[in-house]
Amino acid sequence: MSRWSHRHIIDLSNFSLEDYRSVLELANKFKALPQTGARKLPTLQGRLVTTLFFEPSTRTRSSFELAARNLSADVQSFAPTSSSLNKGETPLDTALTYVAMGADILVVRHSSPNVPALLAKSLEKAGAQTKILNGGDGLHSHPSQGLLDLYTLAYHFNSKEPTTNELIGKRIVIVGDILHSRVARSNLWALTACGADVVLCGPPSLLPEAFTKFVDNPPPGQTLDPIGQRGKIFIIRSLKEALHGADAIMTLRLQKERMNQNLLSDLYRYHVDYGVTHESIKWCEKKVPVMHPGPVNRGVEMSGALLEDQSICLVQEQVTNGIPIRMALLYLMASSEINEH
Ligand code: ASP
DSSP states (O other): OOOOOSSBBBBTTOHHHHHHHHHHHHHHHHHHHHGTOOOOTTTTTTTTEEEEESSSHHHHHHHHHHHHTTOOEEEEOOOEEGGGGGGTHHHHHHHHHHTTTHHEEEEEEETTHHHEEEHHHHHTTTTOOOEEEEEEETTTBBBHHHHHHHHHHHHOOSSSSOOGGGTTTTTEESSOOOOOOOOHHHHHHHHHTTOOEEEEEETTTSSSSGGGGTTOOOOTTTOOOOOOOOOOOOOOHHHHHHHHSSEEEEOEEEEOOSSSOOOSSSSHHHHHHHHHOOTTTGSSSSOOOOOOOOOOBBBBTOOOHHOOOOBBBBHHHHHHHHHHHOOOOOOOHHHHHOOOO
């Protein structure tokens, strides 16, 4: 396994192919642990992992906490509704409070993009050794979801050896509210890095043309793209055409909480045009898996029947795989002693 070079994990734009390989390799070992009879590893004994979620979460927070416990870390959890946020405390002061209590890793979720990155910078400036793992920031990035989706796909294509090689030349269709989705953005970095082509499908109000160029340049503040050649990104507006030749489908929730104008007037019409169902997946011409990061609006982005059909729908498997992926991330961060980004 290569040397891990990320002090904090904020975004996947700076991940090399080696980074993806290391995460998938380690996650695959952790996924197999229950079969060996080992439920817990002592690796992070004495370390404190704090989940600092300023925005609601069902899956990500509990998955990180379980992952940390599986590595024998101590776990501390911040609840925004009963905290001093209500008394006007800033996210930085909240973070510094947990740093003062000895947090080694802060897993941060916030509705504003870049809060985890700003916290990372401010903590470094303050001389704190605490590392930041982004648990989802606004519409910017959700690295652990992008990685668990990548692993779920690699595992689906080859459960014996789920490596990044499984993505080479695959056609992955992402359908829905791309504009507001941090999950789509993280998947775009991860999938194209591993050599998959991505077809984006959605109405213009939720999928601007500029997304075809999303990975063409590293984001501000990052000088180089560590990936030599990425897969391509296409936009196809018709679901029928987009699904033609697909190897997998990712559906996305309509992020109503991030829409500051009424971008969709008719949910029924949206379901007819972009909802993924047993009927529409026939357009793929072969059996392909359907994913969704959750929470799902049943009957909007995916039919209830498809959601419950575990021979096609990988939603539960995504949740299950989130634990070994997050164990891998915590392990890599906690065991590296580097000080640069
Ligand atoms: N759970 C994912 C996220 O936090 C997806 C969603 O909320 O739709 O971004």
